Amino acid sequence: MPVxxxxxxxxxxxxxxNPGDPHLPAWRRFNRLVGGDGSxxxxxxxxxxEKANYEAIYSNLLVFGLTKATEYVPAVDRREAARRHLxxxxxxxxxxxxx
Numbered sequence: 250m251p252v253x254x255x256x257x258x259x260x261x262x263x264x265x266x267n268p269g270d271p272h273l274p275a276w277r278r279f280n281r282l283v284g285g286d287g288s289x290x291x292x293x294x295x296x297x298x299e300k301a302n303y304e305a306i307y308s309n310l311l312v313f314g315l316t317k318a319t320e321y322v323p324a325v326d327r328r329e330a331a332r333r334h335l336x337x338x339x340x341x342x343x344x345x346x347x348x
Contacts, residue, residue, distance in 0.1 A: 254318035258297055 255261040265272050283289050305315040312321050 252314070254315055256318055261295075 253261075255264075264270050265276075267273060279289075300319075303315060307314070307316060
């Protein structure tokens with residue numbers, strides 16, 4: 250399953266509507282050949298996530314996904330627990346970190 254991360258909705262829309270990029274001609278061809286005949290299922294979801302309202306944890310991996318599309322910030326010190334940065338203002342974790 251392909252997953253794509255875009256820096257902005259404008260960048261995403263520019264790609265899907267640009268006849269010079271591979272998406273639009275392929276999408277038009279698919280609709281011309283297959284359309285809604287039921288022989289192929291398409292699964293497509295879009296999410297707009299506001300800055301600082303998401304978390305992506307990568308351990309021993311190269312920078313990719315949301316980290317590559319946005320900013321890499323190591324999860325150390327006060328960022329060690331999701332509650333501390335996603336729940337804004339709640340500093341105590343519900344479950345202690347393992348030793």
